[in-house]
Every structure is written in C-alpha cells, then in structure tokens.
Amino acid sequence: MKSQKPNENPLLDPLFNYTSGRWLWDEATHLRKRHQPFNVNGLKAVASKSVNARCCTSITKLSEGSYNKVFLLIMDNGVQAIARIPNPYLPPRVSTASEVATLDFLRTELDIPVPRVLAWSNNKDQSVEAEYIIMEMAPGEELGKSWMSMDISERVNIVSQLANIQARACSIDFKSYGSLYYRGDIDGCLDIPGISDRFCIGPSAAMSFWEAEREAMDKYRGPWTSPESYAKDVARREIEWIRRFAKPRDRADPLRQSTSQESPDSHIQLLDKYLKIIPLVLPSNVDLYRPTIWHPDLHSGNIFIKNQKIVSIIDWQGCMSLPLFMNCKLPKFLRINGPLLFDLPPATGLTAEEKKETLLRYEHTQLQRFYISKFKNLDPHIFQAISYPHAxxxxxxxxxxxSTWEDDGLFFLRDMMHNVWRNWDEMTSKPNEKCPITFGPKEISSHIAEGDIWNNYKAFFDSLDIPLDGWVHPEDFKSKAGVMRNLARELLDSADDRDEARQALRAWKLSDPNSTSLCSKVMDI
Structure with a gap:
C-alpha cells in the first residue's frame, strides 16, 4: 500500500479500517471487529523517539488480519520500524503484554532471532490512544518468497536451522503452563525457577480464552501446573460459555448447520464425555509433560532469511507454555496434504506435470522426515512428542x-472422540481401564450423515467458487457478490413460501455488489 495520511473522518480512514478484503455476508460485523482508530501523530512521535529520530516522515499499512494491523514507519534519518496495533478482537492489555515479554525472553534468554521491541504500551490512555508494539523491521525476506525456487540442499539447510531454533526454544522447563509476562504486569503469575525473575508464567493470552463473552469469565485461563488441569479447563470454559451465552441460529438462517451443532445440550454432553476420557489418553511418558514454548503459527511468511540464514522469526502472538506433547507440531510449510511419498515410483507413463508433482511430494516427505529426525540428537523428548503414536x-x-460452537466444530470434536474410542488400546495410557465412553449404532450413523451434509455443503460452495467464510479479495468482491445475488434470486424463485425464503435470505445479510468496504451495504432482497 502507498504511504497514507489520516482521514479527518475516522470512520472512513483506511489506516483504521480493514481494507485488505471483503465479506460476502455480514460484512458490517466483520469490519466493526477490525476497526481500530488511534492517534496517528502520537504513534509517529513514539516511534521516532524510540529510534532517536527527529520525526516520522511516513506511515504505511503493510498488512492486517483479524487481530492486528501492521504499519511501516520511516523516519527522517532513514530508519524503518514496524508498528503493530491490535484490533478490538483481541483481549485488552494481556495480549500485548505477553507478546512483548515473550519476544524479550526469546531474544535475551535463548538468543533466538526475533524482532527487538523498541517501545510498547498495553494502555489506551496515552498519546497513541491505542495499545501498540513498535519493533525492529525484520531483515531479509520472507522464506515463502524463495522456498519453491531453492534447490533441495538449500531447503535442507533452512530446515536444519529451524530445528535447531525450535530445540533451543524448548530447552527451558517453565514448570507451569500459561503465557509469559513481565513480573508485575499481571496478577496471578507463577515463578520460573532458574530464570531471570523479570519473567513469570500467567494466565493464557491465547484468543480462545478471551473471545466473545469469555472475557467476562474470570476463570479457566490458568496458569496451570498439570496437563490434565489445562486440558480439562479448555472444555470447562466452553461448557460454561455455552450454558450462559450460546445462541443457536434461527431455523431459517441459511448458515445454520446440523441440528446437533445448534443444540447447546449436544455440545455439553459431548464435552462431558471428553472430560471422562482426557485423563486416560494423556501420554504415559511424563517427560512429554514438560512445559515449553513453541511458535503458535509457524508458516513460511513468519520466517525471514538472508544469505541462506534464518535471521528473524516474527508473530509470536498467543504463544503459550504448554505440555511438550501439545506444543510440538510440524511447521505449516512442512505439512503435506494427502499421503507421504517415501519412494519415487517409476516415471513411465507419467505426464510432465505428474512427474513434477511426484518429485515435489517425495522431496517434501524427505524434508519432513529430516526435520523430525533432527530432534533425535537435539532433544529426544521433542522427537518422541512428534513421533508419539496418535500425536x-x-x-x-x-x-x-x-471450539465446538464455531462452524461445524461439534462434528470435528466428535470425530476425534470416535478416533479415540476406536483406537482405545493404542491411545490410552491406562491399558487396564476400559474406555469410559461409547458410541452406539444410531450415534455413528448420525455422525456419518452429518459428515455427508458438511461435505455437500462445502462442495456446493466450491462449485460456486465461494469461500465458506465469505472472505474474498477486494478485486473479486463485485463478481462474487453478483454470484450470491443470483443464488439468492434462484432460491427465492424456487421457494414454495417466498415470504419465508425472503426472511431467511435477509437473515444472511448478503453484501450489495455495488457497496464499498468503507460504506458496506446489505443486499436488498
């Protein structure tokens, strides 16, 4: 984006509003959650002071998502800095405080390459009028920009470096589970023995513990001293939220999922079953309970390289100390959709494109295996955590x-529960105890039917080339909104009860194809 100046009307200012995408339905709600005004001159002043410049000459929005807006600030002395301002989506105070402490801990205690924080505040009552973090700009370029053009030896080198960094991040036993903070920034923290007393472990700053009305629920956030208490509090939190706040979609709502998904009782009953089995499926090897930190969203866009060296890893927001068996996950760019390919098949009969795809899958498999195998020597417990059966x-x-109330979340939890039930002898850490839950034939057939409904629902939107969350790039908005308008007309024309169909379609809050992101309008139906 080009350098921007603040608009006199904060409701129309692209610096404050979400402008990187559009929504095909309920756009006003999405935009409201991502609208975050702040004092632009105040941010410039704080940033210039943090790098000993006289003034900030430009501010440019680089990127934005559900949780933050990221800005590039250029000073009169040529220094560049990054500013991150959280959207209202994020819990006030705790998210900013935890991320700053985490970055400081990683950089100063573990020598992990992360941006240095130059200035920050988790208090809106100051000159910027919003929470902010100002940090060094990551050197180099995103790994994702060059990953596919690297040869296999270069990729192996990067993967090896990343494994070394991950092992270093996991080298500290925090003794408890939760988020990192500076001592004194938040109440209810626990000490980290053997570590600088500047840091402590406090309540989780992860979004799932604060979103929607969970912010008002002052429990279930930790810190925790056992993996069982953490795993149980995740479900207890959701049970309380569902009982107090869950609102089933109206039967006429086109986005309504299965009957069970919209039933609070169905959620609570399944979560009660989860609470019965979770103590019995935690790993038997207590070494895998070690509280460690691990990057929460490690994809190639968060890794920066320069001259074939990893020079910075960004975006540690929501990072938590968790049991090793929970935290150890493959980086997203090393995960494979579909089966692993351990041996190259004969190339006879394959097209050029098929040969290319086969080679890529084979190389990807080898890189994944190499990454995992590195931990045999770096940290055998990490290797066990990643390799553990049914990890x-x-x-x-x-x-x-x-997250059972989100989209079709109940189906996905039930699917995992079925997996545990079917593989009980392999999953349980208590081989002499029978599985305390069961699923009867009717429950299984109902679950399969819900899966078919979900697959048909997804296939229908895929056929329209419409994403399930309704988010599209701005340049695609008008054409995609036009597709939804035609769909609405077809549904209305084919309905037996046009008034009921019109009511349902209006509940969808479809976006008008001719509206703008700064002036969103609902389609007239």
Whole structure:
C-alpha cells in the first residue's frame, strides 16, 4: 500500500479500517471487529523517539488480519520500524503484554532471532490512544518468497536451522503452563525457577480464552501446573460459555448447520464425555509433560532469511507454555496434504506435470522426515512428542474441545472422540481401564450423515467458487457478490413460501455488489 495520511473522518480512514478484503455476508460485523482508530501523530512521535529520530516522515499499512494491523514507519534519518496495533478482537492489555515479554525472553534468554521491541504500551490512555508494539523491521525476506525456487540442499539447510531454533526454544522447563509476562504486569503469575525473575508464567493470552463473552469469565485461563488441569479447563470454559451465552441460529438462517451443532445440550454432553476420557489418553511418558514454548503459527511468511540464514522469526502472538506433547507440531510449510511419498515410483507413463508433482511430494516427505529426525540428537523428548503414536489426534482432541460452537466444530470434536474410542488400546495410557465412553449404532450413523451434509455443503460452495467464510479479495468482491445475488434470486424463485425464503435470505445479510468496504451495504432482497 502507498504511504497514507489520516482521514479527518475516522470512520472512513483506511489506516483504521480493514481494507485488505471483503465479506460476502455480514460484512458490517466483520469490519466493526477490525476497526481500530488511534492517534496517528502520537504513534509517529513514539516511534521516532524510540529510534532517536527527529520525526516520522511516513506511515504505511503493510498488512492486517483479524487481530492486528501492521504499519511501516520511516523516519527522517532513514530508519524503518514496524508498528503493530491490535484490533478490538483481541483481549485488552494481556495480549500485548505477553507478546512483548515473550519476544524479550526469546531474544535475551535463548538468543533466538526475533524482532527487538523498541517501545510498547498495553494502555489506551496515552498519546497513541491505542495499545501498540513498535519493533525492529525484520531483515531479509520472507522464506515463502524463495522456498519453491531453492534447490533441495538449500531447503535442507533452512530446515536444519529451524530445528535447531525450535530445540533451543524448548530447552527451558517453565514448570507451569500459561503465557509469559513481565513480573508485575499481571496478577496471578507463577515463578520460573532458574530464570531471570523479570519473567513469570500467567494466565493464557491465547484468543480462545478471551473471545466473545469469555472475557467476562474470570476463570479457566490458568496458569496451570498439570496437563490434565489445562486440558480439562479448555472444555470447562466452553461448557460454561455455552450454558450462559450460546445462541443457536434461527431455523431459517441459511448458515445454520446440523441440528446437533445448534443444540447447546449436544455440545455439553459431548464435552462431558471428553472430560471422562482426557485423563486416560494423556501420554504415559511424563517427560512429554514438560512445559515449553513453541511458535503458535509457524508458516513460511513468519520466517525471514538472508544469505541462506534464518535471521528473524516474527508473530509470536498467543504463544503459550504448554505440555511438550501439545506444543510440538510440524511447521505449516512442512505439512503435506494427502499421503507421504517415501519412494519415487517409476516415471513411465507419467505426464510432465505428474512427474513434477511426484518429485515435489517425495522431496517434501524427505524434508519432513529430516526435520523430525533432527530432534533425535537435539532433544529426544521433542522427537518422541512428534513421533508419539496418535500425536495429532491427542493435539486435535484438546484443540477441538475449545471450539465446538464455531462452524461445524461439534462434528470435528466428535470425530476425534470416535478416533479415540476406536483406537482405545493404542491411545490410552491406562491399558487396564476400559474406555469410559461409547458410541452406539444410531450415534455413528448420525455422525456419518452429518459428515455427508458438511461435505455437500462445502462442495456446493466450491462449485460456486465461494469461500465458506465469505472472505474474498477486494478485486473479486463485485463478481462474487453478483454470484450470491443470483443464488439468492434462484432460491427465492424456487421457494414454495417466498415470504419465508425472503426472511431467511435477509437473515444472511448478503453484501450489495455495488457497496464499498468503507460504506458496506446489505443486499436488498
């Protein structure tokens, strides 16, 4: 984006508003959650002071997502800095405080390449009028920009460096689970024995513990001293939230999912089953309980390289000290959709494109195996955590327990529960105990039917080339919104009860194809 000046009307200012995409339905709600005004001159002044410049000459929005806006600030002395301002989506105070402490800890205690924080505040009552973090600009370029053009030896080199960094990040036993903070920044923290007393472990700053009305629920956030208490609190948090705040979609709502997904009782019953099995499926090897930190979203856009060396890893927001078996996950760019390919098949009969795809899958498999094998010597416990039987099922079981009300979340948790039930002898750490839950034939057939509904729902939107979350690039908005307008007309014309269909379509809040992101309008139906 080009350098921008603040608009006199904060409601129309692209610095404050989300401008990187559009939504095909309920756009006003999405934009409101991402609208964050701040004092531009105040931010410039703080930034210039942090790098000993006289003034900041330009501010440019680089990127934005659900949780933050990221700006490039250039000073009169040529120094560049990055400013991150959280959207209202994020919990006030804790997210900023934890990320700053985490970056400082990683850089000063573990010598991990992360941006140095130049200035920050988690208090809106100051000159910037919003929380902010100002940090050094990461040198080099994103790994994702050159990964595919690297030869295999260069990729192996990067993967080796990354494994070394991850092992270093996991070298500290924090003794408890939660988020990192500076001592004194938040109440209820626990000491980290053997580490600088500047830091402590406090309540989780992860979004899942604060979003929606969970911010008002002053429990279930830790810190925790056992993996069982953490895993149980994830479900207990959701049970309380569902009982107090969950609102099923209206039967006429086109985005309504299965009957069970919209039933609070169905969620609570399944989460109660989860609470019964979770103590019995934690790993038997207590070495895998070690509280460690691991990057929460390690993809190639968060890794910066220069001259074939990793020089910075960014975006540690939401990082937590968690049990090793929960935290150890493959970097996203090393994960493979579909089966691993351990041996190259004969090339006879393959097209040029098929040969290319086969070679890429084979190389990707080898890189993944190399990354995992590195930990045999670096840290055998990490190797065990990644290689542990059904490791992903355990991780997803706990993760999915914390998001059953989202989209088709109940189905995905139930699917993990079915996996545990079917593989009980391999999953349980208590081989002499029977699985305390069961699924009858009707429950299984109902679950399969829900899966078919989900697949059909997804296939329908895929056929329209419409994403399930309704988000599209700005340049695609008008044409995609036009597709939704035609769909609405077809549904209305084919309805037996046009008034009921019109009511349902209006509840969808489809976006008008001719509206702008700064002046979103709902389609007239």
């Amino acid at each position: 992903i099922i355990r991780q997803q079981l706990i993760d999915f327990a914390g």
